[in-house]
Amino acid sequence: MSATRPLCFQDLILRLHQFWSEKGCAILQPYDTELGAGTLSPHTTLRALGPKPWAAAYVQPCRRPSDGRYGENPNRLQHYYQYQVLLKPTPEDSQQLLLDSYRAIGIDPELHDIRFVEDDWENPTIGAWGLGWEVWCDGMEVSQFTYFQQVGGIPTVMPSTELTYGLERLAMYVQGVENVYDLDFNGRGLTYGDVFLRAEQDYSRHNFELADTQMLLTHFNDAERESIRLSEAGVAQPAYDQCLKASHLFNLLDARGVISVSERASYIGRVRALAKAACDAWLAGEEETSHG
Amino acid sequence: MAELFIELFSEEIPSGMQARAANDLGSLLTKALDGLNPRDLRIFFGARRIAAVLSVDAEIPARSVSERGPREGAPEKALEGFTRKHGVTPGDLTLENGFWVLNKSLDPVSAESRVAEAVPELLWKFPWPKSMRWGEGSNFTWVRPLRRIACMLDGHVVPFALARDGDDAHGLKASNLSEGHRFLAPGAFEILSGQQWKDELETRSVIVDMDSRRDMVRTGVARLADQHGITVVQDDGLVDEVCGLVEYPVPLLGKIDAAFMDLPAEVMQVSMRINQRYFALRNPDGSAAPYFAFIGNLPFKDGGKLTTAGNERVLRARFADARHFWDLDRKTKLADRVPALAAVTFHAKLGTQAERAERISKLAGTVAQAMGLDGAQIAQAERAGLLAKADLTTGMVGEFPELQGVMGGYYAAHDGEDEAVSRAVAEHYLPRGQSDETAKAPVSVAVALADRLDLLAGFFAIGELPSGSGDPYALRRAALGIIRTIRDNGLRLDLTELFTQAENGRTGGELAKLPDFIAERLRVQLRSEGERHDVLAAILTRGLDGDLVRLLARTSALSEMIQTEDGRNLLAAAKRAANILRIEDKKDGPHTGAPNPALYTQDEERALAAGLDQAVPAIETALKEERFTDAMQAIAALRPTLDRFFEAVTVNAPEPEVRANRLRLLSRFRETTALIADFGQIEG
Secondary structure, three states, X not given: OOOXXXXXXXXXXXXXXXXXXXXXXXXXOOOOOOOOOHHHOHHHHOOOOOOOOEEEEEEEEXXXXXXXXXXXXXXXXXXXXXXXXXXXXXXXXXXHHHHHHHHHOOOOOOOOOEEEEEEEEEEHHHOEEEEEEEEEEOOEEEEEEEEEEEEOOEEOOOOOEEEEEEHHHHHHHHHOOOOXXXXXXXXXXXXXXXXXXXXXXXXXXXXHHHOOHHHHHHHHXXXXXXXXXXXXXXXXXXXXXXXXXHHHHHHHHHHOOOOOHHHHHHHHHHHHHHHHHHHHHHHHHHHHHHHO | OEEEEEEEEEOOOOHHHHHHHHHHHHHXXXXXXXXXXXXXXXXXXXXXXXXXXXXXXXXXXXXEEEEEEEEOOOOHHHHHHHHHHHOOOHXXXXXXXXXXXXXXXXXXXXXXXXXXXXXXXXXXXXXXXOOEOOOOOOOOOEOOXXXXXXXXEOOEEOOOEOOEOOEOHHHOEEEOEEEOOOOOXXXXXXXXXXXHHHHHHHHOOOOOOHHHHHHHHHHHHHHHHHHOOOEEOOOHHHHHHHHOOOOOOEEEEEEOOHHHOOOOHHHHHHHHHHHHOOEEEEOOOOOEEEEEEEEEOOOOOOOOHHHHHHHHHHHHHHHHHHXXXXXXXXXXXXHHHHHHHHHOEEEOOOEEHHHHHHHHHHHHXXXXXXXXXXXXXXXXXXXXXXXXXXXXXXXXXXXXHHHOOHHHHHHHHHOOOOHHHHXXXXXXXXXXXXXXXXXXXXXXXXXXXXXXXXHHHXXXXXXXXXXXXXXXXXXXXXXXXXXXXHHHHOOOOOHHHHHHXXXXXXXXXXXXXXXXXXXXXXXXXXXXXXXXXXXXXXXXXXXXXXXXHHHHHHHHHHHHHOOOHHHHHHHHHHHHHHHHHHHHHHHHOOOOOOOOHHHOOOHHHHHHHHHHHHHHHHXXXXXXXXXXXXXXXXXXXXXXXXXXXXXXXXXXXXXXHHHHHHHHHXXXXXXXXXHHOOHHHOOO
């Protein structure tokens, strides 16, 4: 790291935007529904399918209801940010691009120990898997690097490179901060805690204590029905939106502790079926437009 | 002779796959280049490459081969097919021994063209456990993207491309280029020879020889530890794993925050090993030292100051997590966790962990009683059995399953359980593997045995037996655990009776096969110790003696006996008697019943009869009193009498009643040997 003041949280994002913009990525804005991971955004999931090239980068807020800790854990949040890059087809210099992006945010690979550690990535809820690495910086996982091999149960005809940065972790590292709530957010005195602590406390109560499980169940079933209907109608992204809603509702039900171990697998299977149908619908539309 | 050099340079290969892949490369090359007499193979592997260097002949020499075709007079079609396949005409064939034969002379093949043909074929089919596609749609897969292929014979590129059938295979072609360290020496360099490649890599900060990397890690970590008067916890698996993660290993030492030093040493070690690949260190007194060692991937510009600080920070976060579980878990007593085991399925057909805990508890009491423990110890065994699995519901074991048992032990001690109870909870998983110790404390032994007895009885009752290759419930390991625990502790138990207890009223399934399963494991174990398995088989013919200590004492006494000269001869005599009886019994047998002394015609017969009369009670008494060596001696002592009998007596005497009597005498001898063992099973 240089002797200058480390990057604040928002500058870190701006630097990454700048970097990936210069590398030819479309800089997109966060997707407007609750997602458990940046991968789930249709900008990644749907675009990874089919034969058309794609390059995009975006910040995605992620929600993992059961990771809520009432704002008391310095490392765990039920809402956090991922920086997500999808490059299709996989560039020859995918690894170098990632390393260059680290340099851009002040991590010098000759001072820090950067490692590519085997990781077979898998997301059963959307029937996706790929091979790649956890990327470690001084023993900490700062990114996930995946070459997508399958999405929605469908093999990727043109594999893509997916890079995911855990922004809070990366910022904590760059700033040398041990508690996420102490992160310098804007370089002018505002901390991450100023922005998010109250929300973490309230959402933790919501996720674990208050959310109406009966209502969540009803919404899950509605979303499932709607997703199936929309996939059949061939409108892929609206169908996929409903799949995402079902996935988030399932996560909330899980956090509320109303899903037994044996039911879990069945819920995941139901969401996967929705994802697969939406992916099929997307591909069918892609083929029409490329042949039509 | 030429030096063949091949390097496959890729993005980072999973550490655990590198050695196997390099071995595969070596053996596949050796096989594919058979005609070139491949030799002096050396293989190399590391984070981003596998490579092989070997010697091959300059060419496959000219040679002739003959291919046998259809039989003379075979249908026209068959002959046509044969000539078409080989691109010849019927005039090229000769008739030999009733067959059409094609004698072909093959031109010499240069090493270059053979390698250029064989290597692409081999790479397309390379057996990675898991491989991937990348780029714009080529179907050439590799473990991670393959970036360069270097392939050279005596310093010259062997020209080939991987492309085939319209698939460009990412445009990969053989070249003479390699790359050094990712950060310290980016970019390609030219290879001249295997040796120059290795040396050049070293100047470019890549230690490509695995043994050298291991040395750098071991000696480096040891030196750092030494500076602080501490020692590293040996972990060969971890050394190998980190050596597959780095191209230039640089050992560094970090400090553990004093605030975490009260965590159990096992917790710190597992968290460091599993999450971080760090080495644990110990003080001279064996306690955990406040340091960890880790292996960087390059000599850092600042001597590793920044990366050490970073690694220390990561470990603080890890230990903060562990501390969270440690503190939270101890708020609930282990005993209060037992009901929660009702929500943990052990196996769909075998119920929950709560039911299993009940069974283990009861069985541990039974075993303790059979071991002759006192009332207090029996109660401790039952208590420990009940608590043994309760740590499965703790946060720490949820995070680190490999700490099961160990954590239970800590939590039980924290709850104020008896020392023997907490110790048994911790130790009941022993032995965890072949090289692990068995439990020694009596209560621990009782629970360790009960755990495994229940496991075996349960799965045999529902017919879930290990198959040739698969043993998903580790039943073989459980059986071996029972055998080792009994042997190490010299326990006089009746396993047959304990299995009946473990069956717990269950019947059917494959329970009847359980004794044979134990016997088979015992046989495998003895064989691995270099014991003669045929001797054990000779004893086991009579069925498994549930007292393994007695069974093994008897086996080793027999083993010793047949190594003496008397023993060997006795064995030969026993086999001879058995042979004669087998043949004669077929004619008019069986020849059983007591021989009639009035029908003896020779002194040698009387002597044998008298010898047997003396030996039988002596053997029976000795066996009963478990003086197995005495029993063996009693039978071996018959040897001179037997020798004289076979020298002087013709068993198949012309007089039918004399013959029958002699056969009855031999039969009596066979019955006597059967008291000891089934000699027919013994080889030699």
